[in-house]
Amino acid sequence: MTERKSIHGLWSGRLAFILAATGSAVGLGNIWKFPYITGENGGGAFVLFYLLCIAMIGIPIMMAEVMLGRRGRQNPIATMQTLSLEEGASSNWKWLGVMGVITGMMILSYYSVIAGWALSYFFEATTGVFNGITAKESADHFGSLVGSWDTLLGWHTMFMGLTLYVVSKGVRGGLEKAVTVLMPALFILLLVMVGYAMQTDSFQKGLSFLFTPDFSKLTKESALIAMGHAFFTLSLGMGAIMAYGAYLPKNVSIAGAGISIALADTAVALLAGMAIFPIVFANGLEPSSGPGLIFTTLPIAFGQMPYGNIFASIFFLLLIFAAWSSAISLIEPAIAWLVEKTGVTRLRATALMGGATWLLGIGSILSFNVWSDATFIDKTFFDWMDYLTSNIMLPLGGLLIAVFAGWLMRKKSSQEELGLSGVLYGIWSFLVKYVAIIGVLIVMLKVSGAMDWAINLVSNG
Ligand code: PHE
DSSP: OOOOOOTTOOOSSHHHHHHHHHHHHSSHIIIIIHHHHHHHTTSHHHHHHHHHHIIIIIHHHHHHHHHHHHHHOSOHHHHHHHHHHHTTOOGGGHHHHHHHHHHHHHHHHHHHHHHHHHHHHHHHHHTTTTTTOOHHHHHHHHHHHHTOHHHHHHHHHHHHHHHHHHHHHOSHHHHHHHHHHHHHHHHHHHHHHHHHHHHSTTHHHHHHHHHSOOGGGOOHHHHHHHHHHHHHHTTOSSSHHHHHHTTOOTTSOHHHHHHHHHHHHHHHHHHHHHHHHHHHHHTTOOTTOOTTHHHHHHHHHHHHSTTHHHHHHHHHHHHHHHHHHHHHHHHHHHHHHHHHHHOOOHHHHHHHHHHHHHHHHHHHHHHTTTTTTOOBTTBOHHHHHHIIIIIIIHHHHHHHHHHIIIIISOHHHHHHHHTOOHHHHHHHHHIIIIIIHHHHHHHHHHHHTHHHHHHHHHHTO
């Protein structure tokens, strides 16, 4: 096959791609979401199941997504259209790209609200408000932030502004450079936090909460959340990684890159957990306290450290950058598509898609205050946005990617694009064609009850 060219150019090389994709993967998912859902779902068994999903489902699907992106070299919708034509599959596969674009905007709408919390905490940290803060004060502090919808709207608007600014300029240039410095810095700061956590008398307790599995706590629902989070944290199932794969030079090994990204992402999440849970237990806090977990616990630790306000400022600043590099990749597919499809300027496309996302975010803002009692089946608007995207749309997107890459794409094409042969290709192909697909299906069907219904039907004849 003669190679297609991306109109947006290519990454400067292997490392640039790995850093950008790691920038997309490492974000609020690792530092904000992983600890709080681990706390809500009982710890060890949940973590173990999550790690299993990363290894058996996440990595093979990551490779599939990068491979499709590099072969198509366009935005995810056009890539799916081109590849389906080439592989003799239905052109309806473009709808997979469309679902990804919508999913990305839905995620960004609430992601930006949470990143707004980090912005607020950053500015407060610089003024030293966390010095000597007690657990009760910290909880009240968080409560008063999320209780005020207009404050949240201000921060949400600021974060969307930052994101859209970069996206309107075109993603590659600045992103490559920023991520090179920020990712290692974030990593080091997390190590400092773990170092602090080691000095509390609850380090052991925190570790055993994270790593000692109690399988009676792994409900069907928890398993779905763990699997959904494996997609979320690796940025899979909505085309972000496909879009970045479109700029990947031909000679780079997709398997090597995919594994490196997954390892880095997992390391950050586990470090965040190791930093947070000891602090939670040392201060007698509730691991299952929900989305506010890191915002109520970390300030207590910072408040007790020497130079705590400096560490706190750096930490929240890095968290903002991690969220920023993820946010960009959440909306890039939507903008690339609108530009390629209608020929509007990048600036216009950004304003349109960004404006819609910003508006949708207001629903999540209100979920924490004015609409906090307006629930549908026990979930607020924010809860629904998160649940639908992480636990349904991303796994479904990932499943369809696996079906396309594993079953519809010719072996010759995938082998050529992955640059794998023999046993290695065999392992990838087995994981994508069977393990990933069946794994996602079982977890989703179990939760929906469809599985029990079908088993009953068969056994009752
Ligand atoms: N992976 C990002 C995080 O963990 C979130 C994300 C999801 C980014 C999907 C892009 C696509 O924070």
